Amino acid sequence: MGKTEPRTLPGFMELLPNEQILFDQMKQKIENSYKTFGFLPIDTPIIEFSEVLLAKAGGETEKQIYRFTKGDTDLSLRFDLTVPLAKYVAKNYGNLSFPFRRYQIGKVYRGERAQKGRYREFYQCDIDIIGDGELDIINDAELPAVIYSTIKKLGFENFTIKINNRKILNGLYESIGQKENSVAIMRIIDKLDKIGEEAVKEELLKIDIPTNTINTIIEFIKIEGTIDEKIEKLKNLKIENEIFLKGVEELEEVVKNIRLFGVPENNFTVDLTIARGLDYYTGTVYETFLNEYRELGSICSGGRYENLAENYTDKKLPGVGISIGLTRLFFKLNELNLIKADKKSISNIIIIPMTENKTMPLKLAMELRNLGINTEIYLSDKKLKAKMKYADKLEIPYVIVIGDNEIECKKIKLKNMKTGEETEIEFNAEKIAELII
Amino acid sequence: MGKTEPRTLPGFMELLPNEQILFDQMKQKIENSYKTFGFLPIDTPIIEFSEVLLAKAGGETEKQIYRFTKGDTDLSLRFDLTVPLAKYVAKNYGNLSFPFRRYQIGKVYRGERAQKGRYREFYQCDIDIIGDGELDIINDAELPAVIYSTIKKLGFENFTIKINNRKILNGLYESIGQKENSVAIMRIIDKLDKIGEEAVKEELLKIDIPTNTINTIIEFIKIEGTIDEKIEKLKNLKIENEIFLKGVEELEEVVKNIRLFGVPENNFTVDLTIARGLDYYTGTVYETFLNEYRELGSICSGGRYENLAENYTDKKLPGVGISIGLTRLFFKLNELNLIKADKKSISNIIIIPMTENKTMPLKLAMELRNLGINTEIYLSDKKLKAKMKYADKLEIPYVIVIGDNEIECKKIKLKNMKTGEETEIEFNAEKIAELII
Numbered sequence: 001m002g003k004t005e006p007r008t009l010p011g012f013m014e015l016l017p018n019e020q021i022l023f024d025q026m027k028q029k030i031e032n033s034y035k036t037f038g039f040l041p042i043d044t045p046i047i048e049f050s051e052v053l054l055a056k057a058g059g060e061t062e063k064q065i066y067r068f069t070k071g072d073t074d075l076s077l078r079f080d081l082t083v084p085l086a087k088y089v090a091k092n093y094g095n096l097s098f099p100f101r102r103y104q105i106g107k108v109y110r111g112e113r114a115q116k117g118r119y120r121e122f123y124q125c126d127i128d129i130i131g132d133g134e135l136d137i138i139n140d141a142e143l144p145a146v147i148y149s150t151i152k153k154l155g156f157e158n159f160t161i162k163i164n165n166r167k168i169l170n171g172l173y174e175s176i177g178q179k180e181n182s183v184a185i186m187r188i189i190d191k192l193d194k195i196g197e198e199a200v201k202e203e204l205l206k207i208d209i210p211t212n213t214i215n216t217i218i219e220f221i222k223i224e225g226t227i228d229e230k231i232e233k234l235k236n237l238k239i240e241n242e243i244f245l246k247g248v249e250e251l252e253e254v255v256k257n258i259r260l261f262g263v264p265e266n267n268f269t270v271d272l273t274i275a276r277g278l279d280y281y282t283g284t285v286y287e288t289f290l291n292e293y294r295e296l297g298s299i300c301s302g303g304r305y306e307n308l309a310e311n312y313t314d315k316k317l318p319g320v321g322i323s324i325g326l327t328r329l330f331f332k333l334n335e336l337n338l339i340k341a342d343k344k345s346i347s348n349i350i351i352i353p354m355t356e357n358k359t360m361p362l363k364l365a366m367e368l369r370n371l372g373i374n375t376e377i378y379l380s381d382k383k384l385k386a387k388m389k390y391a392d393k394l395e396i397p398y399v400i401v402i403g404d405n406e407i408e409c410k411k412i413k414l415k416n417m418k419t420g421e422e423t424e425i426e427f428n429a430e431k432i433a434e435l436i437i
Numbered sequence: 438m439g440k441t442e443p444r445t446l447p448g449f450m451e452l453l454p455n456e457q458i459l460f461d462q463m464k465q466k467i468e469n470s471y472k473t474f475g476f477l478p479i480d481t482p483i484i485e486f487s488e489v490l491l492a493k494a495g496g497e498t499e500k501q502i503y504r505f506t507k508g509d510t511d512l513s514l515r516f517d518l519t520v521p522l523a524k525y526v527a528k529n530y531g532n533l534s535f536p537f538r539r540y541q542i543g544k545v546y547r548g549e550r551a552q553k554g555r556y557r558e559f560y561q562c563d564i565d566i567i568g569d570g571e572l573d574i575i576n577d578a579e580l581p582a583v584i585y586s587t588i589k590k591l592g593f594e595n596f597t598i599k600i601n602n603r604k605i606l607n608g609l610y611e612s613i614g615q616k617e618n619s620v621a622i623m624r625i626i627d628k629l630d631k632i633g634e635e636a637v638k639e640e641l642l643k644i645d646i647p648t649n650t651i652n653t654i655i656e657f658i659k660i661e662g663t664i665d666e667k668i669e670k671l672k673n674l675k676i677e678n679e680i681f682l683k684g685v686e687e688l689e690e691v692v693k694n695i696r697l698f699g700v701p702e703n704n705f706t707v708d709l710t711i712a713r714g715l716d717y718y719t720g721t722v723y724e725t726f727l728n729e730y731r732e733l734g735s736i737c738s739g740g741r742y743e744n745l746a747e748n749y750t751d752k753k754l755p756g757v758g759i760s761i762g763l764t765r766l767f768f769k770l771n772e773l774n775l776i777k778a779d780k781k782s783i784s785n786i787i788i789i790p791m792t793e794n795k796t797m798p799l800k801l802a803m804e805l806r807n808l809g810i811n812t813e814i815y816l817s818d819k820k821l822k823a824k825m826k827y828a829d830k831l832e833i834p835y836v837i838v839i840g841d842n843e844i845e846c847k848k849i850k851l852k853n854m855k856t857g858e859e860t861e862i863e864f865n866a867e868k869i870a871e872l873i874i
Contacts, residue, residue, distance in 0.1 A: 004492040006527040006749040009512070012482040014525065016532050017539070020478045036806040038784035038813035041457045045449040045558050046483065046544060047503075055441040066484075066512075068505030070548055075446070075503075088451070090443040095453050097781075097830045099817060102454070107483060111507055121482050131817065138795070138816045145803065260799040312443040344534075347475035358575070362697040366582065369473040376475030379575045380536060380568065393534045 011112070011120035013327050018341040023330050026154060026339075030125045030324060031105055033150040037142070039103040039127050044084035046107065050074040052087055055311035064110040077109040081126045082308075082321070089130055090312035098132035099139065105326075117335070119327045128321030130308055135318045137250055140284040140304055141257030143322050147288055147300050148263045150324070155339075159299075161263070162271035162287045165251040166303070168234065169275055171244025172220060176213050185209065186275035189221055193273070193294070221273045227255055230270045247283070254284055282306040286322060296332045300324045345394035348436055350376040352387045354403035360427060361402045367429030373436065391417065398436045448549065448557035450764050455778040460767050463591060463776075467562045467761060468542055470587040474579070476540040476564050481521040483544065487511040489524055492748035501547040514546040518563045519745075519758070526567055527749035535569035536576065542763075554772070556764045565758030567745055572755045574687050577721040577741055578694030580759050584725055584737050585700045587761070592776075596736075598700070599708035599724045602688045603740070605671065606712055608681025609657060613650050622646065623712035626658055630710070630731075658710045664692055667707045684720070691721055719743040723759060733769050737761045782831035785873055787813040789824045791840040797864060798839045804866030810873065828854065835873045 008014045015023055050067055053076045066077040078084050081104045089100060105125045112118050127146060129139045144161045151159050166186075173182035188203045195203075197218065204214045223233045234248045251270065258268055276285045283304035290296055302322030309317050333339045349368065353361035365377040376396065378387045384401070391399050399415045406412045413422045414435060425431055445451045452460055487504055490513045503514040515521050518541045526537060542562045549555050564583060566576045581598045588596050603623075610619035625640045632640075634655065641651045660670045671685045688707065695705055713722045720741035727733055739759030746754050770776045786805065790798035802814040813833065815824045821838070828836050836852045843849045850859045851872060862868055 003750060004489055004748050006524040006746070007486055007489055008524070008528065009482060009484060009486060009510075012484065014481055015479070016529060017477040017479060020480055023480070024478050032809075035783055035811050036809060038782065038787070038811050040454040040783060041461050042452070042454060043457055043460070044451055045446060047446060047449065047546070047558065049444055049446060052441055052444055066505075066507055068503075070503055073446075087443040087445070091445065092453060097827055101813070109484075121484065134817075136817045142814070142816065149806065257795065257799070260796050262800060262803045309443070311441050313440060345475065346472055346477060350475070358694065359697050362694070363699060366699045369586065372469075372473060374472050374475050376538070377579070379579065380571075380573045390534055 009120070010114045011118065013119055013121070013331070016341075018344045019334070021343045021346060022339060022341040023326075026330060027105060027123065027125070027326060029153045030150055030326065031103070033153050034103040034125070034127050034146065036149070037101075037127075037146050039101045042085075042088060042102050042104050043106065044078070044081075044088055044104070046077055046109070047075050048078060048084065048087070050076040052312075053078060053083055056083070061110075064112055066109045066111055079110050080108050081106060081124050081323070082128070085126070085128060085130075086309040086317075087312060089317060090309040090315070093313065093315060098130065099135060100130040100132075101127070102130075103127045117328060117331050119331070122325060122327030125324040125326050126321060128308075128319050130317050130319040133316050133318075135320065137253050137283075138257050140250070140320050141254045141261055143302065143320055144254075144258045144263055144268055144286065145261035147286065147322060148261075148267055151288065151300065156290060158291045159267060160289050160291055161268040161300075162274050162289065163251070163254060163258070163268060164271055164274040164285050165247040165254075165283055166275060166281050166285055167243050167247025167250065167283055168272065169247075171241040171247055172217075172239065175239050175241040175244060176216055178209065178213060181207060181209065185217065189217070189273055190275045192221065223272055227265075227268075227270045230272065231255065234272075250283055276301060276303055280305045284320065293332075293336060293338070296329070296336075299329050343395075345376075345396050347374045347376040347394070347396045349373060349398040349400065349432075350378060350391045350394075350396045352378045352384070352391065352399060352401045354384055354387075354401055355407060357404070357407065360407050364400070364402070364427055364429060364432075368433060371429055371433045373429075373433050400432075446557070447551045448555065450556055450558070450768070453778075455781045456771070458780045458783060459776060459778040460763075463767060464542060464560065464562070464763060466590045467587055467763065468540070470590050471540040471562070471564050471583065473586070474538075474564075474583050476538045479522075479525060479539050479541050480543065481515070481518075481525055481541070483514055483546070484512050485515060485521065485524070487513040489749075490515060490520055493520070498547075501549055503546045503548055516547050517545055518543060518561050518760070519565070522563070522565060522567075523746040523754075524749060526754060527746040527752070530750065530752060535567065536572060537567040537569075538564070539567075540564045554765060554768050556768070559762060559764035562761040562763050563758060565745075565756050567754050567756040570753050570755075572757065574690050574720075575694050577687070577757050578691045578698055580739065580757055581691075581695045581700055581705055581723065582698035584723065584759060585698075585704055588725065588737065593727060595728045596704060597726050597728055598705040598737075599711050599726065600688070600691060600695070600705060601707065601709055601711040601722050602684040602691075602720055603712060603718050603722055604680050604684025604687065604720055605709065606684075608678040608684055609654075609676065611680060612676050612678040613653055615646065615650060618644060618646065622654065626654070626710055627712045629658065660709055664702075664705075664707045667709065668692065671709075687720060713738060713740055717742045721757065730769075730773060730775070733766070733773075736766050780832075782813075782833050784811045784813045784831070784833045786810060786835040786837065786869075787815060787828045787831075787833045789815045789821070789828065789836060789838045791821055791824075791838055792844060794841070794844065797844050801837070801839070801864055801866060801869075805870060808866055808870045810866075810870050837869075 107121055108124050147161050170182055173179055184207050192200050223230050231252050274287050281303035285303035287298035288300040304320040308319045351361050351365050365375050368375040400412050411424055414425055415422045544558055545561050584598050607619055610616055621644050629637050660667050668689050711722055711724050718740035722740035724735035725737040741757040745756045788798050788802050802812050805812040837849050848861055851862055852859045
């Protein structure tokens with residue numbers, strides 16, 4: 001019979017078990033961190049009505065979408081977790097308690113051009129806080145606390161959460177007569193880190209911003225100093241624009257509260273260049289960088305938006321949220337050798353029977369499992385050498401070989417595979433469990 | 438602006454947070470149970486090349502598939518986790534240790550006719566043990582031990598795992614000259630529970646099975662008694678067919694080892710009517726029923742197959758596996774009120790600041806979170822009544838209200854919302870944690 005080549009689609013991550021164990025650990029750490037902040041879980045379908053999913057989308061997003069018909073129904077795969085959240089909140093408005101704090105971890109789909117480190121199927125790990133009508137600015141300070149706790153739980157110390165406020169930028173542009181161009185300008189400024197000052201100037205010229213105005217913009221985004229100095233300098237600009245002043249006030253309030261949430265000074269800063277490409281952010285915005293690995297780009301981003309679900313409901317639902325793109329993060333950290341898939345098994349112990357009578361080996365395995373110890377029992381009829389090779393290859397930490405002799409003496413040897421040390425012990429699951437935890 | 442109705446597709450489960458918490462708990466219990474048996478995690482894409490996914494499929498499955506093109510590529514959504522496993526094992530053969538024991542929990546897609554309790558997107562929770570060339574029969578006995586542990590962890594006691602062996606059926610049909618019809622016959626017998634003996638007889642007549650042969654078949658599948666009596670009766674049939682005898686021998690061996698794995702006698706039985714519809718099962722087969730709720734159908738099924746990945750590789754890869762259809766199970770248990778979504782929050786405690794100065798409330802919240810206590814802090818500027826209403830509505834077990842008075846006295850009151858009891862205590866996260874766990 002002809003064989004089909006067992007291929008996986010390009011741009012779709014599929015890991016070997018040791019990598020999968022590590023990936024799952026990271027996902028679990030993120031989820032646990034989100035839970036300690038009391039966020040509620042939701043799980044929305046991967047497929048939605050195209051009409052619903054694309055109520056707002058346009059441009060690049062729409063081109064990348066996986067869209068198809070089944071029967072007469074026009075369907076699309078979700079490309080983020082924010083649009084499904086908007087649908088969910090609008091749909092279930094009456095059954096939710098506000099502020100509605102939810103987390104969602106799931107796969108999303110974007111048909112991007114295939115290239116290394118770009119995925120078409122990838123996990124997003126999102127949290128959002130949605131207010132009913134209004135949402136106090138202090139919520140904007142809790143999210144950096146979540147980012148801080150989460151990135152620390154992932155094992156990193158040297159990272160910076162960068163904070164800005166879109167109102168400051170919008171107000172500035174309004175005050176210099178560039179309100180119409182503000183989205184375009186912010187998109188360009190957003191690239192400062194990537195392309196440098198000169199290229200930013202050139203791009204601004206290309207969209208017909210006058211040179212003196214460009215200089216003002218550049219001066220502004222190059223405001224330096226400590227967080228408090230930056231805020232002071234913003235105030236000293238004496239820009240009498242209402243939106244600008246509101247933005248500075250919000251930023252100051254957010255910074256104050258981030259400190260109260262206990263985020264250390266060297267893990268966050270104000271960065272006036274950050275705008276976030278998406279134009280639905282209207283206030284606070286965040287990006288997070290590993291300081292020694294800036295090339296990763298932002299590993300956790302988000303911000304405040306005015307109205308989550310305006311495409312579905314008249315209710316005003318302001319919110320603030322963040323997202324970690326776990327698949328890409330995993331790929332990059334792995335590529336940089338910053339994480340190590342060194343666990344090849346989730347078993348704490350393997351029992352290897354070397355006897356016809358499997359009564360005792362099976363009983364012991366089940367007793368250990370009932371104690372919550374991940375336990376394998378080698379069941380194939382092989383020579384001891386082959387069985388030990390399996391245990392070795394999977395690097396299972398402890399091995400117990402049970403032969404007729406062990407059964408007769410009612411004693412077994414618990415072998416620590418790392419140290420080679422052997423401990424003689426009775427057939428007692430609890431005592432064994434104590435030794436291997 | 439015109440609003441789009443925030444609809445979710447029919448046949449796609451989308452739960453409110455309290456239901457989602459319960460669903461996630463069940464999923465977690467299943468995963469933890471699979472882990473205690475040392476199964477390794479894998480996570481394959483939801484989208485595959487149609488050529489790969491449909492290498493074998495045909496008939497009903499193919500009609501139900503979500504299939505579409507993106508660019509020039511013919512794509513399909515996975516309809517189970519077994520075909521992706523086959524692809525995975527064939528693709529990664531050289532990097533896996535055999536027997537390869539894997540679990541996978543994920544969504545699969547079938548465009549079934551929409552009806553209550555039928556889902557088009559649903560979670561499957563699978564485990565399989567794959568051998569390289571051969572796989573000892575004792576593995577077929579470990580899976581009922583997994584089923585037993587898992588269903589118990591889900592909170593059920595009164596359930597029966599039914600075991601049979603397809604070789605017994607195949608051998609029987611061969612011995613009565615119905616080898617060609619055996620798959621068709623087994624599909625009909627499989628319906629015995631649903632449609633009854635007379636309807637089975639009629640359907641068998643329709644496919645031209647002679648009446649006396651039908652009687653033999655019915656006599657056979659009606660063999661009754663204890664497990665050991667059934668096996669004895671099978672032996673006493675004196676059918677000298679090699680496949681039949683092999684099947685009886687395997688069944689006897691599996692039963693013996695299920696007992697050694699500690700599965701109680703009243704949680705498993707031999708049921709000679711079970712064949713499982715799918716024709717790729719070649720040996721042991723399983724179904725699991727809640728005895729008081731037979732109408733749920735089998736809640737965990739599976740069996741032994743000769744060759745997992747024959748469409749992708751020349752390697753012979755026999756395996757044995759089981760699957761729990763969690764989405765449908767959740768729906769049915771919920772419908773029967775056998776599970777209760779009574780947790781509306783995952784927070785253990787909520788801190789309610791009633792002061793301008795949020796230093797202490799925020800500090801305490803972060804300290805509790807760092808101790809792993811799921812902690813919310815109410816951040817919107819509302820009256821106490823509105824804040825308490827939020828805590829009440831989400832049924833958060835403990836509440837601490839912090840006002841200026843509390844900050845001055847350095848004492849707070851921890852309120853147990855169930856009993857109404859209040860405990861005065863210092864601002865000490867560890868002491869509070871002790872009280873609420």
